Amino acid sequence: MRYALDPCAGRPAYLQIYELLRQDIVSGIYPYGAKLPSKRSLAADFGVSVSTVEHALELLAEEGYAGARERSGCFVLYRAADHFAAAPAEQPHKIHTVSGDAAETFPFSVLARTMRRVLAEYGAEILVKSPSNGCEELRRAICAYLARNRGLTVSPEQVVIGAGAEYLYGLAVQLLGRGRIFAVEDPCYEKIRTVYAANGVKFETLPLGAEGLLSEALAATGATVLHVTPYNSYPSGVTATASKRREYIAFAEARDGYVIEDDFDSEFTPSAKPQDTLFSLDTAGRTVYINTFTKTVAPAIRVGYMVLPPALLAEFQHRLGGYSCTVPTFEQYVLAELLDGGDFERHINRQRRQRRRAAEK
16 A cells, blocks of 8 residues: 555544645656546545545645546646646636625624733733734744644744734835845735835736736746735635646746745635645745735734745844834734634634535525
């Protein structure tokens, strides 16, 4: 038996099967167009039920690594040569629109209860100035959350807390340098352009296709920093395929550059599993990850976080280590409690189930 599951891995069997098959596809063991083993043979190899294997194959299909053909089996769609996944003609590209419904905000009763508990338990500690990159409690809670849910294994030293995504965009500019040319998606969230223009950055706009930025546009740009929203880019609704995500990483490596991964709204994917982040796929340390609690908790919570690759930590301290944290200590403690206590993830799971049901109608 070539495959073996790790009972001590702390991850469900279907997710381990998905990861093992994905690795075989990416490494070329199963090349583009190859037929994957049948569900029954995979179930026998892994020692699991057929339904568990079906769940793993569904994840591969959702991310563009493979696709099922009626009465023929499951075939590989990932092509390493051009980083571009071919989608079956009978499956049109699905656009997930960004919803601004108030129903998606965090339950007020839970938020209020957590705030009261923080006031009672932390007391005067909420008046203490936060460290420059954020409170240790929140940075540790974010690391644990990312490890559980996004496949990111990072240390608290890599996490920087800031007052929303726009503020963190500005920090990224100062960290990577205004002398670089930045590239952004067209169309993109308008504030990305606004922040770059305000920081005096030269940037180019690259057109989006159904699977992500067009390959010919990537090849032609003079940029060395790529700012992308791989999941549900606003306002287009485009989600980058698995192959396109790897193309972004290859772009950064080839240009001695970086990718700024704007992971806004990704937690609310109706998929059974959130798509892989560029940061988790990037083995060369060329990705800066940015996310925010504005969408997942409430618009009034102007708190975001940036995860830096280890190679940029010294440069960050040199250039920006003297900055004060722009988020009140009280809000940081509240968010840490929501993450550590499980209330944040319960809210995310509720919203994902609702989106999944809506998508199935």
